[in-house]
Amino acid sequence: MEITSVSLKNYSSLRIGGEGAMVVVRTTAALVEVLMYAKKENKDVYFLGTGTNTYFGENLDELLFVKIAIKGVSFEEKDDEVFVTAYAGEVWDDLVRFSVEKGLWGIENLSFIPGIVGAAPVQNIGAYGVELKDVFVSLLAIDRTTLDMVEINKSACDFGYRDSFFKKEYGRYIIVSVTVKLSKKSSPKLTYKPLDSLIGKEITLQDIRDLVIQTRTAKLPDWHEHANAGSFFKNPIVTTSVVQELRDLYPEIPALEFEGGYKIPAAWLIEHVAQMKGVRRGDVGTWPTQPLVLVNYGDATANEVDSFAAEIKEKVHTKTGVLLEQEVNRVG
Numbered sequence: 001m002e003i004t005s006v007s008l009k010n011y012s013s014l015r016i017g018g019e020g021a022m023v024v025v026r027t028t029a030a031l032v033e034v035l036m037y038a039k040k041e042n043k044d045v046y047f048l049g050t051g052t053n054t055y056f057g058e059n060l061d062e063l064l065f066v067k068i069a070i071k072g073v074s075f076e077e078k079d080d081e082v083f084v085t086a087y088a089g090e091v092w093d094d095l096v097r098f099s100v101e102k103g104l105w106g107i108e109n110l111s112f113i114p115g116i117v118g119a120a121p122v123q124n125i126g127a128y129g130v131e132l133k134d135v136f137v138s139l140l141a142i143d144r145t146t147l148d149m150v151e152i153n154k155s156a157c158d159f160g161y162r163d164s165f166f167k168k169e170y171g172r173y174i175i176v177s178v179t180v181k182l183s184k185k186s187s188p189k190l191t192y193k194p195l196d197s198l199i200g201k202e203i204t205l206q207d208i209r210d211l212v213i214q215t216r217t218a219k220l221p222d223w224h225e226h227a228n229a230g231s232f233f234k235n236p237i238v239t240t241s242v243v244q245e246l247r248d249l250y251p252e253i254p255a256l257e258f259e260g261g262y263k264i265p266a267a268w269l270i271e272h273v274a275q276m277k278g279v280r281r282g283d284v285g286t287w288p289t290q291p292l293v294l295v296n297y298g299d300a301t302a303n304e305v306d307s308f309a310a311e312i313k314e315k316v317h318t319k320t321g322v323l324l325e326q327e328v329n330r331v332g
């Protein structure tokens with residue numbers, strides 16, 4: 001086991017973070033060894049994927065960062081269904097590309113979401129009307145309290161919008177592999193814009209993947225060039241009576257029916273209510289064409305990001321009563 005001192009900034013797509021101790025694990029056995037070591041040394045452990053949903057502070061001495069790099073993919077066919085199991089360290093979008101190339105339907109709308117497979121269940125990744133939970137079967141994880149490998153099925157994951165049991169029980173389970181059920185039968189999900197432009201056309205899986213990638217590339221800043229962590233806030237879900245009050249204040253407000261309530265685009269609230277689209281304070285700002293994305297334009301600190309986010313939340317809350325919830329994790 002090799003523990004090295006690293007700058008966590010290089011493990012965050014927002015490129016923010018101080019120094020910390022890190023170990024890379026490439027096998028389940030190595031992961032268990034690290035967990036035993038951490039238990040013995042009384043160290044708290046933090047699990048790192050690609051860091052596309054995470055930024056770090058400066059106080060990281062108490063933590064051991066464990067980078068999950070366990071790789072491998074396997075397939076099991078049952079008639080028209082194919083059960084795909086990917087180890088946690090696989091790149092999520094490689095899995096999508098691979099599945100599309102094999103003609104397997106189910107995750108094409110989730111093309112181009114950055115990060116590793118092991119992080120995908122943590123916030124139940126979603127885009128263009130599809131969430132991981134729609135294809136999820138089960139996962140294998142190490143339970144830190146016993147160091148045993150456990151199988152966790154879909155209902156136990158308690159998936160919700162950008163949410164799961166793993167957020168509530170953070171740190172207890174380290175996801176080792178994820179199994180999803182894909183289909184050989186054509187089953188496009190085209191309800192969300194701009195995929196609805198494909199309705200009625202003869203389309204392939206690759207057409208959907210191409211349109212998703214093209215749309216995401218046009219709308220979102222490339223995090224390799226402009227440090228960001230995707231959507232900074234969740235889209236708030238509100239009740240029918242709240243949506244009515246919001247419509248009285250802002251007749252143009254978009255609201256999409258969602259799981260018994262209404263989903264309000266946080267980007268709209270940031271632009272029209274907080275009026276902070278394209279606004280910059282020092283090195284932190286909202287992206288000019290997608291204000292839900294906060295960008296580190298240079299040497300922003302975690303505290304600067306937090307106070308910028310707090311300003312947005314406060315403005316939205318004062319004018320609408322709606323509380324924006326942060327999607328991106330701050331550690332340390």
Ligand SMILES: Cc1cc2nc3c(=O)[nH]c(=O)nc-3n(C[C@H](O)[C@H](O)[C@H](O)COP(=O)(O)OP(=O)(O)OC[C@H]3O[C@@H](n4cnc5c(N)ncnc54)[C@H](O)[C@@H]3O)c2cc1C
Binds near residue numbers: 049053114174229230
């Ligand atoms: C440009 C951009 C666009 C994005 N678009 C979307 C989108 O459309 N939809 C969406 O849902 N998300 C989106 N995201 C957010 C991000 O891609 C996802 O949250 C992704 O799953 C994060 O993966 P990661 O490997 O970078 O996770 P990290 O940021 O490294 O980790 C995220 C969380 O998962 C935990 N974790 C990581 N690995 C494990 C493991 N093996 N076991 C247990 N816990 C673990 C971490 O400790 C942390 O709490 C976007 C991000 C960016 C930068």
